Amino acid sequence: MVVDFKGSPPHDLGTAELATIQTVDGNIELTLHILDDWHRPTAQIVRVQMAPALARSLAERLGIAGAAAPG
DSSP: OOOOOOOTOOOOOOEEEEEEEEEEEEEEEEEEEOOOOSOTTTTEEEEEEOOOOHHHHHHEEEEHHHHHHHO
């Protein structure tokens, strides 16, 4: 997964190497962790809460994109 942040260097975000998902107040919370030289390995860099229907749609699209990706 590539996370694109439009900030000036060194604030660009790199590739997410770890993602966690949990339920929070009936919503789905997705947390992405960027492992690079600028951030702690356990830092929560991007955290998004979404409705369950959106999470299902995103999961379906990620599955399709993952199946089409090489490797």
